[in-house]
Amino acid sequence: MATSSAITNMTRMELTRLKNRLKTARRGHKLLKDKRDELMKQFLDIVRINRELRMNVEEALMQAHASFTVAAALMSPNMLEQALLFPKQSLSLSVEYRNIMSVNVPVYEFKTGSEDPGEIYPYGFAMTSGELDSAVSALSCVFEDMLKLAEVEKTTQLLAEEIEKTRRRVSALEYIMIPEMTEKIRYIAMKLEENERGNITRLMKVKDMILKEAHGYQD
Numbered sequence: 001m002a003t004s005s006a007i008t009n010m011t012r013m014e015l016t017r018l019k020n021r022l023k024t025a026r027r028g029h030k031l032l033k034d035k036r037d038e039l040m041k042q043f044l045d046i047v048r049i050n051r052e053l054r055m056n057v058e059e060a061l062m063q064a065h066a067s068f069t070v071a072a073a074l075m076s077p078n079m080l081e082q083a084l085l086f087p088k089q090s091l092s093l094s095v096e097y098r099n100i101m102s103v104n105v106p107v108y109e110f111k112t113g114s115e116d117p118g119e120i121y122p123y124g125f126a127m128t129s130g131e132l133d134s135a136v137s138a139l140s141c142v143f144e145d146m147l148k149l150a151e152v153e154k155t156t157q158l159l160a161e162e163i164e165k166t167r168r169r170v171s172a173l174e175y176i177m178i179p180e181m182t183e184k185i186r187y188i189a190m191k192l193e194e195n196e197r198g199n200i201t202r203l204m205k206v207k208d209m210i211l212k213e214a215h216g217y218q219d
Contacts, residue, residue, distance in 0.1 A: 012192065025178050029170065032173065088122045103159060
């Protein structure tokens with residue numbers, strides 16, 4: 001609670017200043033709450049996308065792993081290593097950013113050096129297992145989803161951090177700053193009213209004294 005020791009400047013100018021600050025704080029509080037609510041909505045939407053992507057990626061990786069396990073059983077370790085040692089397809093990755101409620105989140109994009117689907121196989125087919133082809137093909141197909149999953153998970157992390165910062169600001173305004181300013185305004189207004197009543201009382205006493213002295217006025 002505000003006290004006279006905590007508030008030294010108890011003037012009408014200070015009262016007006018505090019009222020303007022309180023009005024600004026309340027407007028900021030509403031804007032931050034709206035931002036927090038919209039961030040939560042965006043966050044939940046992206047979490048749903050993340051869950052679906054993760055399930056797809058995990059399923060595709062399990063299929064690729066199963067095919068690779070069979071290929072490893074059918075081929076010698078040396079032959080398997082030689083088949084995968086020199087990849088033919090090149091890949092470039094770019095990162096851009098988009099804005100979600102003042103949060104810059106990444107957008108990943110990749111491009112392959114060749115559009116020929118056969119370039120994903122860095123080996124000839126004569127000495128390799130068909131299961132290895134299946135594993136390489138599965139990994140190639142899931143790569144785009146893996147990149148999208150990385151993008152979505154980074155986005156959820158950044159949004160979660162912004163939601164927490166916004167939540168703290170909303171709480172600080174709602175439970176600390178606005179109540180403190182409201183109490184200061186109430187205290188200063190009360191003191192100004194007391195001073196005004198005291199001044200009126202003193203003026204009335206002075207008036208009575210002047211009247212008594214000048215005209216011999218008696219109550």
